[in-house]
């Protein structure tokens with residue numbers, strides 16, 4: 249059985265890096281930060 | 296190795312829950328670190344949390360997709376999914392074995408002496424259903440008149456959220472106690488069930504219910520860093536079967552999505568160096584040297 253450098257992880261990393269950058273360019277981190285800064289009552293089972 | 300793993304798990308707990316000023320501020324951490332994705336399941340409403348929970352944030356973005364688009368924003372979850380994918384493609388379920396607070400909590404509970412039970416393998420598949428239905432489909436499709444959905448997994452299931460945020464927040468903010476209702480009590484029941492089950496069986500939540508574990512499981516076979524089997528070195532002695540906390544037969548299913556990559560089989564069981572860490576196709580040797588897998592196997 250011959251093995252060499254596996255390419256799949258790099259392809260996947262490239263794909264998700266692209267998604268991540270798209271998210272940043274759309275301003276999504278601001279929204280994520282806004283949500284993560286406040287208590288999500290629904291998330292903890294209240295409200 | 297397992298002592299080192301426990302230490303690494305403890306360090307991660309304190310890294311992603313590093314805000315201990317909450318008894319003074321009476322509120323959760325609100326600083327800029329919350330832009331960083333927690334690798335493991337860790338509720339961002341936990342008063343000490345310094346990072347965001349990928350599963351919580353993903354649901355929040357999906358449930359408000361319609362509203363975002365109507366208001367001219369394109370918050371469709373790509374940033375969160377990108378962060379999760381980068382972690383998954385790099386480490387697979389090494390995160391479950393080494394960096395998730397709720398995984399460590401279950402492991403500690405399992406140390407409580409009691410009769411121990413196994414988990415039927417069929418139940419392992421439920422977590423994929425939880426990911427698809429409660430994290431993606433329901434938040435996206437079941438919406439109110441304003442086009443907003445609900446964070447179904449967080450709201451109705453997540454025991455990590457109840458333990459890390461639901462209970463502490465009710466203590467921290469007394470006004471919240473008046474709003475406790477059926478949903479909260481339901482979540483307390485789920486948490487109690489998971490705690491009891493964790494004493495009796497190893498990592499039951501991770502194996503049957505965790506949507507983040509299900510997501511990382513998709514990468515276990517192809518992640519940059521993964522556990523691998525040298526088939527020629529394996530003697531089929533089955534020693535690895537006996538130590539596995541998630542009841543996997545590593546030599547029969549290398550790369551299984553169920554493996555949390557705790558490395559117990561590699562360091563505590565296999566005498567033939569048949570199990571090894573594979574980094575992008577290169578064997579990470581025990582000597583610390585990295586050499587191509589082909590070099591060893593040819």
Ligand code: SF4
Nearest residue numbers: 391395398501505508
């Ligand atoms: S399966 Fe979920 S709860 Fe368990 S260790 Fe992985 S991310 Fe954490």
Ligand code: SF4
Nearest residue numbers: 539554555557558560
């Ligand atoms: S197969 Fe090995 S590395 Fe995977 S969970 Fe079991 S003992 Fe840990």
